[in-house]
Amino acid sequence: MQNSATDDTGPAPVIRHVRASDRDAVLDILNAHHVNLGTQRLPFHSDTEVAARIADAPGRVKLVAEIEGAVAGYAELETWPDKPRLRHGAEIDMIATHPDFRGHGVGRALMAALVDMSDRWLQLTRLQLYVWDGNDAAIRLYERFGFVVEGRLRRFVFVDGTYRDALIMARLTDPIQPPSSA
Ligand SMILES: CC(C)(COP(=O)(O)OP(=O)(O)OC[C@H]1O[C@@H](n2cnc3c(N)ncnc32)[C@H](O)[C@@H]1OP(=O)(O)O)[C@@H](O)C(=O)NCCC(=O)NCCS
Incomplete structure (x- = not known):
């Protein structure tokens, strides 16, 4: 039975760290x-800009997904180890x-x-992200991993000729503790 938005037939993606040769x-x-x-x-990116983007950077995790040797996706996590x-x-x-691999997991x-x-x-106990309102594929993906909408930033971003709201979504791994009274 196939009732999801995606078609996961085919080889599973393999995750590894990005390499300079993935530019x-x-x-x-x-x-x-x-x-x-x-x-x-923006719509156009230079190879030098992308080379800098995928280079090692403190606190950043940069991963690719490979399918049969082809780079099928890219992701970055920004952490703040220097902010106590x-x-x-x-x-x-x-x-x-x-674009060749959407809907394959x-x-x-x-x-x-x-x-x-x-x-x-x-x-980490809190993961957060911003997503443009109406980006249903991304929002559904995040909800699948336990992210919930925490707020709306109105007219946050200009996309293809129109302003769009952003949603901030987050996933906490432990219950929020109330501040202790002194
Ligand atoms: C969002 C994005 C990363 C999803 O990647 P993908 O490889 O196509 O997604 P997957 O095949 O792994 O599907 C995973 C989940 O995403 C959601 N999803 C993916 N495509 C979807 C679609 N067309 N409609 C609704 N949900 C969709 C579903 O929850 C799906 O799981 P499910 O079918 O079990 O419900 C991809 O569409 C993308 O690159 N978008 C452009 C960049 C972007 O907007 N990034 C997010 C910035 S906040």
């Missing part, structure tokens, strides 16, 4: 129209699937890897 594939992803619509990226009062949290700064595999890193390795 052109990540450039294809960032230049894709559906990625421009869903992110803050924020370091329990992190932000998913990018998740994008190559790539976004889900990247999200699963970031959530696993967050929960079982980085000691």
